[in-house]
Structures are given as structure tokens and as C-alpha cells.
Amino acid sequence: MAHGYSTKEAVAAVVASLEQRIIFGDLLPKQRLYEDEFILRYDTKRHVIRAALQELERRGIVERLPNRGAIVRFYSRDEVADLYVVRAILHEAAARLVRLPADPSWLAALGAARDVHAEAVRRRDLAEVFRSNTAFHQKLFEGTGNMALVETIEQSNARTHGIRSHGLGVHQLLERAREEHQAMVAAVERGDLEALARLCVEHMSPARRFYEEKYCGPIQWSA
Numbered sequence: 001m002a003h004g005y006s007t008k009e010a011v012a013a014v015v016a017s018l019e020q021r022i023i024f025g026d027l028l029p030k031q032r033l034y035e036d037e038f039i040l041r042y043d044t045k046r047h048v049i050r051a052a053l054q055e056l057e058r059r060g061i062v063e064r065l066p067n068r069g070a071i072v073r074f075y076s077r078d079e080v081a082d083l084y085v086v087r088a089i090l091h092e093a094a095a096r097l098v099r100l101p102a103d104p105s106w107l108a109a110l111g112a113a114r115d116v117h118a119e120a121v122r123r124r125d126l127a128e129v130f131r132s133n134t135a136f137h138q139k140l141f142e143g144t145g146n147m148a149l150v151e152t153i154e155q156s157n158a159r160t161h162g163i164r165s166h167g168l169g170v171h172q173l174l175e176r177a178r179e180e181h182q183a184m185v186a187a188v189e190r191g192d193l194e195a196l197a198r199l200c201v202e203h204m205s206p207a208r209r210f211y212e213e214k215y216c217g218p219i220q221w222s223a
Contacts, residue, residue, distance in 0.1 A: 007048060014042050014052035020127055022061055022072055023165040029074035029215050033062065061162040073162045077216040083160050084208055088201050090153050091141075095197035098143040102188055106143055110188065113139045114181045121174045129168060136181055143188070167210040176206055 018038075021027045038049045053070045056062035063073040075083070113136040120128035137157070141150045157164075167173045180203045187196040 010048045011051045031072045033070040091200040092197045094141045095200045121178045163211045164207045167207040
């Protein structure tokens with residue numbers, strides 16, 4: 001890591017790199033994360049690596065196990081289901097609270113956020129896809145005028161970061177997300193909040209299903 005970096009910058013750089021490696025599938029759920037390996041890879045100090053892993057743990061991507069170090073966070077099928085129940089409740093309720101008629105400046109900003117995400121999908125810039133997707137949904141729910149609700153949704157979304165990110169490399173999922181963002185903006189423009197609420201809930205399903213099918217294994221039916 002280049003000399004002259006502050007500790008904060010060094011931690012941020014490691015976080016960004018590890019986050020992308022997890023998103024792109026280079027590091028998989030349950031995989032051990034070794035501090036010594038990262039110290040060499042990033043040419044940095046142990047406290048920087050530990051701070052980066054702590055930040056990734058806060059984001060729900062990494063899990064630190066007592067006396068065993070850190071691993072890429074794995075979510076069981078039941079954990080995924082519980083988290084997505086909460087997300088669905090929040091997103092559906094927020095969609096119905098979007099203020100109508102829509103404020104023109106907010107609607108313009110929402111359309112701009114949609115376009116940034118669409119361009120990132122077109123370029124297959126996966127890091128920007130993730131950032132712009134987050135920005136689009138934050139801007140959408142700012143339309144409620146309820147910043148406490150926006151913050152609560154962001155906290156809920158952060159807990160599923162380690163689930164949602166794994167589908168970013170799948171072109172069909174990216175294209176579907178792009179189309180759904182377009183449909184959400186169109187629903188707001190025509191004042192159809194019921195359609196918006198439905199779209200917001202349906203929008204969660206593909207990434208969730210991808211994670212469950214790839215990492216959770218078949219459903220275990222009880223006798």
C-alpha cells in the first residue's frame with residue numbers, strides 16, 4: 001500500500017478491495033480470512049487489516065468467530081427468510097408513503113439515479129452497480145419525507161448486503177434490476193403507489209433466490 005496513506009484511507013482501501021472480492025465470488029461464504037495473507041497482499045499493518053475486517057463485519061459481509069478468526073458471512077435459509085420478511089415489510093410500507101404528487105426536483109433526482117445504475121449495468125461495472133443501486137433505493141425512499149424510515153431501511157439493507165451482493169455477477173439479474181428500476185420510476189410518475197409497493201417487494205426476490213440456491217442447498221422437508 002502506497003506510503004502517505006492515512007490509517008483511515010488504508011482501511012477504506014482494504015475494505016473496498018475485500019468487499020469487491022466477496023461480491024465477485026473470489027471469496028465465498030464460510031471461507032476463512034487470514035490476517036497474515038492480507039498484510040502481505042495489501043502491504044500494510046495488522047491494525048489496518050483488523051479494522052477493515054471489523055468494518056466488513058458491521059456491513060454484514062464478514063463474521064468473526066471466537067478464537068477462530070474471520071470468515072465470509074454465511075446465512076442459513078432461515079436467517080435469509082427472517083431478514084427478508086423485515087425488508088419486505090419496510091419497503092412495501094415505505095413505497096405506499098411516497099408523497100404525491102411527486103416533488104419535481106426529487107423525481108428528477110430519482111430518474112438520474114436510475115440512469116446512473118442503468119449505465120453501470122451497461123458497462124458491467126459491478127462495483128458501481130452496487131453503489132448506484134444503493135443510491136437509487138435511498139433516493140426512492142427519501143420520497144416519503146421520513147428520514148427515520150429511510151435510515152431504518154438502510155440499516156435493514158446493510159444486514160442483507162452479504163446476501164444481495166452475490167448475484168451481481170449474473171447478467172440476467174442485473175438486467176432485471178435495471179428494468180425494475182425503470183418500472184418503479186414509471187409507477188411514481190403515474191402516481192400508482194400500489195404498483196410501486198408490489199415492484200419493491202418483487203425486486204428483492206432474484207438476488208435472494210440466487211443466494212439460497214447457490215449456498216443454502218436444497219430445502220430440508222420435515223417428515
